[in-house]
Amino acid sequence: MSSLFLRTLRDDPADAEVPSHRLLARGGYIRRAAPGGFTWLPLGWRVFRNVERVVREEMDAMGAQEVHFPALLPREPYEATGRWTEYGDNLFRLKDRRGNDFLLGPTHEEMFTLLVKDLYGSYKDLPVVLYQIQTKYRDEARPRAGLFRGREFTMKDSYSFDVTDAGLDASYAAHRAAYIKVFDRLGLDYVIVSAMSGAMGGSKSEEFLHPTSIGEDTFVRSPGGYAANVEAVRTVVPESIPLDGLPEAHVEDTPDTPTIETLVAVANELFPDAGYTAAATLKNVVVTLVHPDGTREPLVIGLPGDREVDTKRLEAQVSPAEVEPFTDFAAHPDLVKGYIGPQVLGADGKSGIRFLVDPRVVPGSRWITGANEAGRHVFDLVAGRDFSWDGVIEAAEVLPGDPAPDGSGPLELARGVEMGHIFQLGRKYAEALDLKVLDENGKLVTVTMGSYGIGVSRAVAAIAESMHDELGLVWPREVAPADVHLVATGKDAAVFEFAETLAGELVGAGLTVLYDDRPKVSPGVKFKDAELLGMPTIVTVGRGLAEGVVEVRDRATGERTEVPVGEAAAAVLAAVRG
Amino acid sequence: MSSLFLRTLRDDPADAEVPSHRLLARGGYIRRAAPGGFTWLPLGWRVFRNVERVVREEMDAMGAQEVHFPALLPREPYEATGRWTEYGDNLFRLKDRRGNDFLLGPTHEEMFTLLVKDLYGSYKDLPVVLYQIQTKYRDEARPRAGLFRGREFTMKDSYSFDVTDAGLDASYAAHRAAYIKVFDRLGLDYVIVSAMSGAMGGSKSEEFLHPTSIGEDTFVRSPGGYAANVEAVRTVVPESIPLDGLPEAHVEDTPDTPTIETLVAVANELFPDAGYTAAATLKNVVVTLVHPDGTREPLVIGLPGDREVDTKRLEAQVSPAEVEPFTDFAAHPDLVKGYIGPQVLGADGKSGIRFLVDPRVVPGSRWITGANEAGRHVFDLVAGRDFSWDGVIEAAEVLPGDPAPDGSGPLELARGVEMGHIFQLGRKYAEALDLKVLDENGKLVTVTMGSYGIGVSRAVAAIAESMHDELGLVWPREVAPADVHLVATGKDAAVFEFAETLAGELVGAGLTVLYDDRPKVSPGVKFKDAELLGMPTIVTVGRGLAEGVVEVRDRATGERTEVPVGEAAAAVLAAVRG
Structure with missing residues (x-):
């Protein structure tokens, strides 16, 4: 060193x-x-x-x-x-x-x-x-x-x-x-x-x-x-519901409900027994797709109101097109900001704007959604009866507790x-x-x-990132820069002599040794460096040498063993080779 | 293979x-x-x-x-x-x-x-x-x-x-x-x-x-x-010559002598006893230096007429400036194309153009060179007396037979x-x-x-580039992609069986083996590939196997040895390990 x-x-x-x-x-x-x-x-x-x-x-x-x-x-x-x-x-x-x-x-x-x-x-x-x-x-x-x-x-x-x-x-x-x-x-x-x-x-x-x-x-x-x-x-898709006998859609005044939260509150005021949650609403999110050739296309995604669009999921679906925020409401009068409804969307809608829905929007599912007029929403709008779509897209966020698609439990x-x-x-x-x-x-x-x-x-x-503690790195043996960090402490020439001999023996046996031979560095700094650098085995030759022992320490477990000097090399080899 | x-x-x-x-x-x-x-x-x-x-x-x-x-x-x-x-x-x-x-x-x-x-x-x-x-x-x-x-x-x-x-x-x-x-x-x-x-x-x-x-x-x-x-x-520099007693310079008419060759011919006509060679003339070559900051500067190099400017030597001397041909004689009326003389050059000359000379242009050396007028040259122009220079440059070509600078003989x-x-x-x-x-x-x-x-x-x-012959590459052992190219020829299953066993033994002994096990390739093609690929040792297992021998060949020397099958592995190991 x-x-x-x-x-x-x-x-x-x-x-x-x-x-x-x-x-x-x-x-x-x-x-x-x-x-x-x-x-x-x-x-x-x-x-x-x-x-x-x-x-x-x-x-x-x-x-x-x-x-x-x-x-x-x-x-x-x-x-x-x-x-x-x-x-x-x-x-x-x-x-x-x-x-x-x-x-x-x-x-x-x-x-x-x-x-x-x-x-x-x-x-x-x-x-x-x-x-x-x-x-x-x-x-x-x-x-x-x-x-x-x-x-x-x-x-x-x-x-x-x-x-x-x-x-x-x-x-x-x-x-x-x-x-x-x-x-x-x-x-x-x-x-x-x-x-x-x-x-x-x-x-x-x-x-x-x-x-x-x-x-x-x-x-x-x-x-x-x-x-x-x-x-x-992949979303677990609910079963479709037969269209027969479902209630008619009805438009209601819902003033000042530009958000899902305000909409659910008003819906529950209008129909106190319904127990509506955000999941009962259909949120229609507009984005702009930028295709590799530079053409720009508005896209509407219809998803249950209790979920946001997950940008990464959306991007993965539309790639190589890129996603940008949609701002150009002026050029698309059919899109009433905050009150967009699916009736005007898709290949069949008068706007002609592409409309993709979340897999949960199955035929027969009923939704509260925009009526394409400011301050009004439509209730009991039935998918597959009152509106259609151009395709399904996996763009809604995944929430903890959602079911795994293979039936193996909540995610x-x-x-x-x-x-x-x-x-x-x-x-x-x-x-x-x-x-x-x-x-x-x-x-x-x-x-x-x-x-x-x-x-x-x-x-x-x-x-x-995964193998460290508060003191420093803890390399697994397979990748550690050296097998052994050998620390010689103090000023006693015998310590450095013995340490050098030991290093030679270990290297001769095929190990790599990082030998801290710095003469003027304090033991405290040497130990700190040894912890920070993180070799799997730390051997200290120091004051113990006078009593005939060196210390062998496992960096990962912290376990220390005092070993007689005569057995030092063998003990280190055993520690390294498990 | x-x-x-x-x-x-x-x-x-x-x-x-x-x-x-x-x-x-x-x-x-x-x-x-x-x-x-x-x-x-x-x-x-x-x-x-x-x-x-x-x-x-x-x-x-x-x-x-x-x-x-x-x-x-x-x-x-x-x-x-x-x-x-x-x-x-x-x-x-x-x-x-x-x-x-x-x-x-x-x-x-x-x-x-x-x-x-x-x-x-x-x-x-x-x-x-x-x-x-x-x-x-x-x-x-x-x-x-x-x-x-x-x-x-x-x-x-x-x-x-x-x-x-x-x-x-x-x-x-x-x-x-x-x-x-x-x-x-x-x-x-x-x-x-x-x-x-x-x-x-x-x-x-x-x-x-x-x-x-x-x-x-x-x-x-x-x-x-x-x-x-x-x-x-480095050019071996001749000794300077005392200026005292040297003849006066004299200008002569030398019509139609734009090249060194024509000049030498005319000079010898004028002075039949002089025995002039190209080395007696001083050639003044103009180039343009382009400095890293983009500024351009004309530079004249004076060198004996028997040598060309060596572009690489010149470039090495003037780097980081780059060298371009000089063409702008119109802007420099002091430079008379084909008849440039040093009298107008250098810090002391009226042109002010920088002038560097070959090391052979020592004080006291006499030269035939341009008189700065079309069709005229000056003779006995003495360096250090009749003209000066701004510095010395090693830009002249080195010719076979030039003396080594350390006196160790001709180059x-x-x-x-x-x-x-x-x-x-x-x-x-x-x-x-x-x-x-x-x-x-x-x-x-x-x-x-x-x-x-x-x-x-x-x-x-x-x-x-240095280790090949007409048949292909000849790798030295230290860098060869494999120690041994093992060729199995023919259709006899016993051949491939033995070759595979031999390959296994060699690999087990620590060698790398390129084994040509291709079943439908002719022996001729296999041998050609072995020569082309150039492993240092080529072992052939083929028809000889029936008689109990394999061939071991040294790619570099071409030496072939027939070895009893029982000793094959040992013989190959000996060949590889010298």
């Missing part, structure tokens, strides 16, 4: 919002180099490389083959798949000296697809799984939480190529199993949740979420084992951070880039693909 | 100019992904990682500490050192979504300097040597020769930080020794040449050049061991490619970025730095 490039900090850096960032910065593992860009210092780089090694070993073990692409990529392939545009501001774009367009790769679907197309031409060549561990770039609007959301980060991304859907299922299952091994080895808590695909298009998709209160993703889980990210939750909501993502792309990219192979009958067939990612730098943050 | 992601090509790819590129592409080691950007396929990535491992091991062994910076860097530090501008078109620049300027790092002097400034503050912290193995970007005007000159490539760059010049010398020497070990282990032929610093500023500098006819750098060497790149060659010229560069930066960056530490007396002193680079991806190309 007298020569290690390290400076531990007593205070938290001002820009560190989350514990992992604070501790990694204080422990001299990382330093901020740019907005959303971090430098790995020697200890941090060791952790990074350990995580990388675990990922590589498990990818190799599943038969995936490692390649390595440039990060600076030409525009054309991304143009072919539409992602040059779809990525919007998140893509770093640049020009070379000749004015040609380039991008910094956010993921490499296009490039892998073209590579396989370049090399392979027959069903006999498949399946193949390729991967790389590589630097990725995304121009995040708000880089945050240290390594969790940077603009330059490292990912393992892999891609599977199969002829058949069953083949894709197998490649997907192999990745799922490999990811479980990776995260188990890293000691990271995780939940595998069903996921929407977002901008990627495609079908089956799961995320490995690390549950943490600082996570940006909300997910749900049920007592029976259902888990999904909030974008993927609870939690937050997590995405550590891995496995995803059946299907044939979207292969079609866009014309990746076909000859099948057994000599016929050209389009290849089906999977895309799979693990955040390598993010995993370091997640481990730090 | 039946599942390896590999396709060998029979024909050279159209865009491959040099043998290494041709063979690496044909052997399925790399694929072009973008102009100047390459994808490493599985076998190529193994070679890359082996080279990287060797570099890392030797850097660690010399006590350097590994860190890792982002490639996407903010403008400000590069602005502070002037390199944001000086790099010109070679720098990839881009803006983030907020319009902030970024660059893709070509080297990281600034960032390392700032990092040390961030962590360290005392002479006690130094020396320290930091390194990274990282992706670099340069927007080359003409990416060429495959991996030799790409726009995205991998470098090991390291930086030393010392308080004293003696400390810098020691850090420099340690790097030099480590580089020798690296290139020796990689099996790469190299010459260590004195080098100019180019755009980097600073003092002592050497390059590790790999001699090859496709190299872009010209270097010189002498029988006595002097070696330098052509930019660094020969050769071509090479730069594999490594070690360089004493001195205090330039530390001053620009204010990196100071407290010395023993509590006084702030500016740190002195060294900068050191090895081209990791380029080393792969150089190994391939």
